[in-house]
Amino acid sequence: MDTHESRFTVRETFEFAARASIGSSAAAADAPGS
Amino acid sequence: MIQLLDLVSCADTIIGSKTVRGISGGQRRRVSIGEVLLTSPRVLCGDEVTAGLDAAVAEGVVHALRQYATATRATVVLALQAPTPDTYALFDNVVLLGEGHVVYAGSRDALEANLTSRNFPPPAFGDFADWLAAFVTDPVLAAPQGMQPTEVPTLEELSTTGGPSVAWFGSLDQRQHSTAGSATVQVSYTKVGDALRSSEYLTGMYGVGARQAACSRLGATM
Numbered sequence: 001m002d003t004h005e006s007r008f009t010v011r012e013t014f015e016f017a018a019r020a021s022i023g024s025s026a027a028a029a030d031a032p033g034s
Numbered sequence: 035m036i037q038l039l040d041l042v043s044c045a046d047t048i049i050g051s052k053t054v055r056g057i058s059g060g061q062r063r064r065v066s067i068g069e070v071l072l073t074s075p076r077v078l079c080g081d082e083v084t085a086g087l088d089a090a091v092a093e094g095v096v097h098a099l100r101q102y103a104t105a106t107r108a109t110v111v112l113a114l115q116a117p118t119p120d121t122y123a124l125f126d127n128v129v130l131l132g133e134g135h136v137v138y139a140g141s142r143d144a145l146e147a148n149l150t151s152r153n154f155p156p157p158a159f160g161d162f163a164d165w166l167a168a169f170v171t172d173p174v175l176a177a178p179q180g181m182q183p184t185e186v187p188t189l190e191e192l193s194t195t196g197g198p199s200v201a202w203f204g205s206l207d208q209r210q211h212s213t214a215g216s217a218t219v220q221v222s223y224t225k226v227g228d229a230l231r232s233s234e235y236l237t238g239m240y241g242v243g244a245r246q247a248a249c250s251r252l253g254a255t256m
Binding site: 006007008009010011013014017018021 | 035036041044045046047048049050051054056057061065068069072073074
């Protein structure tokens with residue numbers, strides 16, 4: 001629960017999470033057998 | 035996401051830490067949930083996600099999860115020890131567990147009639163969710179007037195499945211997804227936290243529905 005980077009705002013935290021989610025989806029799509 | 039979780043007022047506030055002042059504990063909890071929702075889970079499991087939050091914030095969190103479930107046709111499974119009446123009313127389905135026994139599993143709307151048919155009529159007044167917590171803690175506490183303690187069935191006798199809650203937890207999800215419903219499910223009371231934590235498709239504090247892993251585990255089609 002307390003793993004957030006304290007210096008980031010709520011908005012920035014969500015932006016990072018959204019980018020990470022998109023990145024992981026793209027990686028999954030590129031994975032062999034997908 | 036910021037609007038869904040009612041974080042507009044603190045959107046540009048830093049998260050903070052123990053030494054640096056930032057958003058409140060309740061807001062921090064909602065940020066954590068938001069981060070999970072941004073992964074678009076098809077199945078989201080939460081173990082006591084409202085612990086430590088005041089009643090209004092807790093209801094807001096569950097309401098946001100319900101909105102997510104409705105909008106995305108995902109399934110949200112929450113284990114809550116003591117939901118408030120308003121929070122309880124947000125759920126479509128309820129699983130009552132006592133000492134690992136499934137005492138009830140089905141729609142929230144049918145729960146009251148089900149218990150009444152089994153000689154446990156809920157009180158006409160008062161907090162129904164609170165009464166349920168007492169019921170699965172010790173049926174004697176919820177027994178109707180006139181019923182002798184020796185006549186009150188045990189939780190094992192009230193069990194609808196006779197099986198362990200962990201196994202049943204799996205079949206619950208399978209059933210939910212076999213109908214492709216956008217249900218929000220409450221799994222509550224003892225042992226469920228252990229089940230959630232031991233499930234391989236959970237990460238961190240919240241259960242993130244890693245789709246393939248959940249399908250593999252549950253044999254479900256999502």
